[in-house]
Amino acid sequence: MVAIENQSQGQRAAEAAAQPRIPREARRLLHEMAASWADVADCRALQVIPLKGAMTNEVYQVRWLNGAPATADGGEVEAEAAAREREVRKVLVRIYGDGVELFFDREDEVRTFECMSRHGQGPRLLGRFTNGRVEEFIHARTLSAADLRDPEISALVASKLREFHNLDMPGPKSVLIWDRLKNWLKTARNLCSSDESKKFRLGSLENEIAALEKEFSGDYHGIGFCHNDLQYGNIMIDEDTNMLTIIDYEYASFNPVAYDIANHFCEMAANYHSEKPHRLDYSKYPDTDEQKRFVKTYLSNSVSEEPDAEEVENLLQSIEKYTLASHLVWGLWGIISDHVNDIDFDYKEYARQRFEQYWQKKQALLTS
Numbered sequence: 001m002v003a004i005e006n007q008s009q010g011q012r013a014a015e016a017a018a019q020p021r022i023p024r025e026a027r028r029l030l031h032e033m034a035a036s037w038a039d040v041a042d043c044r045a046l047q048v049i050p051l052k053g054a055m056t057n058e059v060y061q062v063r064w065l066n067g068a069p070a071t072a073d074g075g076e077v078e079a080e081a082a083a084r085e086r087e088v089r090k091v092l093v094r095i096y097g098d099g100v101e102l103f104f105d106r107e108d109e110v111r112t113f114e115c116m117s118r119h120g121q122g123p124r125l126l127g128r129f130t131n132g133r134v135e136e137f138i139h140a141r142t143l144s145a146a147d148l149r150d151p152e153i154s155a156l157v158a159s160k161l162r163e164f165h166n167l168d169m170p171g172p173k174s175v176l177i178w179d180r181l182k183n184w185l186k187t188a189r190n191l192c193s194s195d196e197s198k199k200f201r202l203g204s205l206e207n208e209i210a211a212l213e214k215e216f217s218g219d220y221h222g223i224g225f226c227h228n229d230l231q232y233g234n235i236m237i238d239e240d241t242n243m244l245t246i247i248d249y250e251y252a253s254f255n256p257v258a259y260d261i262a263n264h265f266c267e268m269a270a271n272y273h274s275e276k277p278h279r280l281d282y283s284k285y286p287d288t289d290e291q292k293r294f295v296k297t298y299l300s301n302s303v304s305e306e307p308d309a310e311e312v313e314n315l316l317q318s319i320e321k322y323t324l325a326s327h328l329v330w331g332l333w334g335i336i337s338d339h340v341n342d343i344d345f346d347y348k349e350y351a352r353q354r355f356e357q358y359w360q361k362k363q364a365l366l367t368s
Helices: 009-018 024-035 076-086 106-118 151-165 177-191 194-199 202-216 257-267 288-299 309-340 347-367
Strands: 046-051 058-065 087-095 125-129 132-136 223-226 235-238 243-246 253-256
Touching (some): 024 087, 106 125, 151 223, 151 235, 151 243, 151 257, 151 288, 177 202, 177 253, 177 309, 194 202, 223 257, 253 257, 288 309, 309 347
Antiparallel strands (some): 046 058, 058 087, 087 132, 125 132, 223 253, 235 243
16 A cells, blocks of 8 residues: 555545554654755655565655656556656655564664664665654665575575674674573563463573573684574665665674574575465475585685585584574564564464474484
8 A cells, every 4th residue: 555645635634544654753754854855846745655574663665756646547556657757766764663672772773773884784874763763765676585595696695694794893792692582581471471481381491591502602603793683574686786785683783603594594484475474384494405505605705715515514513503592582582572562463373383493403403
C-alpha cells in the first residue's frame, strides 16, 4: 500500500485509516528536509511505502514526486511506473521497534552507524527523531533468500564480510557474545511465566551458556568487528558494479569471526518474505562444499591465493560449533521479542525452532 500525501483534504481523510503510519515528528522532519532540496517542488508531495522483512524495526521507503499524481484508472502497476518517472528524491525511515533497549543500546548503535558511514561502508544518517531516524536510501537491491545460495553472490558476501571484520572500529575489542547471552537469558526469564520458562528449558540455559563459553575459551580463530545479524535482508547489491553493502548494525560488536560466519550460515534456513516468515528450513543450511567455498574465499587475500588447507578446516570446525551459540542467541531474542514487540511475526515459534536445533545438534558438535 502506497500513501500519497499530495491529495485534497477530503481524499486524505478517506484514505487515512489505510495509510502507513509514521510519527508526526518524523513527517515534520521529512518536510523540513525536502524544503531545503532545490529539486523538490513540493516538500509534502511524498509517498510512504512500507518495506517488508524487518523484525526489529518498522522500515519505510519515502520518496518525493514532482508533477500531478497518477490516477488509478491505469491500474496499480501503471500508477507505480508513473510514480517512478516522477520520483526526484528517496530516503529510508526507520522507526525503532518496541523493547529494543532490552537488546542493545541505541546510542551505541547510532555511533556505530555514523562510524560505518565515515568508513564508506553504509548509508549516511540524514536526521533523527524521538523514536527513529532518516537514512540515505541506497540505490541497490536487497538480497533474497535464494541469492545466498548463488555461488557468485556467496563469494562476494564472503569477501565483504572479511572486509567488515577488519574494520578499525572505536570502543573495546572484547568479545560480547557471552555477556549478551547471559543478559538476554536474565531478561527472558524475567518476562516469561513459569510455564513458558519450563517449556523453553530456560532453567538449564545458564549452565549451557557457561559450558559453551568454556568450550571456546582461548580458541576464537580471530576476533573482528562482527555484524552478528547477517541475514539476506541486511545485504544489498549494486547490480551494475556487483558491489555489496552491509546494513543495519543494531547487534554489531566485536566477536569471534567464526561466530559471525556461523550465524550467516544459519540464516540460510530462513525466508522472511515467505507466507510463513517465521518458519525455518534447515535443509537449506549450506552443505560441506558450500561452506568450504565460502571459507576459502573468506580466508583468501587475493583471487590467486589459495588459503592453507588446515586453516580452512579449523575454521570450518569452529564455525559449526558456533552455530550452537547462534541458536541460543536468536532463541532468546525470539522469546523477548514475543513479549515486547507488536510486529506481525511469530517470535515464539521462531524461538522454539532455534532451541530445537540447539538441543538436536549439541552433542554431535561438541564431541566432534
